[in-house]
Structure formats: C-alpha cells, structure tokens
Amino acid sequence: MAWQSPIVVHPPAADGARRITVRGQDLGVARGDRELRELLRRAGFGEADMALDDPHLVEWRGAPHGWTAT
Structure with missing residues (x-):
C-alpha cells in the first residue's frame, strides 16, 4: 500500500470551499486556513501538527494550497 x-x-x-478528510474520515468543509485549522483542532491535531504546506502532512488535491475568493 x-x-x-x-x-x-x-x-x-x-x-x-474545500472538503477536508483525515485518514479517510470526512471532517467537513473549509473556506480558508482558519476554518481548516479549526477542523483539524477538533479532530485532535495540535498547533505543531498544522504545517499546512508540509506535503508529508497535507495533500492539496486539484489545486495548490490556497482558497478561491468568494
């Protein structure tokens, strides 16, 4: 595997908005880094675990790290 x-x-x-999953579990939808960090915090990730540009931690699919302005 x-x-x-x-x-x-x-x-x-x-x-x-972008759907967020952790190890296959749906966490919800985020519209920016602040919302993404909150979803991760609720899932048990600490601040030290939230290196959003670290490809070993976060896979950005379909578009690089970023958000479309609404």
Missing part, C-alpha cells in the same frame, strides 16, 4: 498524507484537502468547489 502506498504511503499517503493523513490530511487531504480536496479540490475546490465552485464557491471555493
């Missing part, structure tokens, strides 16, 4: 980042930020929807 291939190694996979534990956090996946899925491609942006038309409104710029």
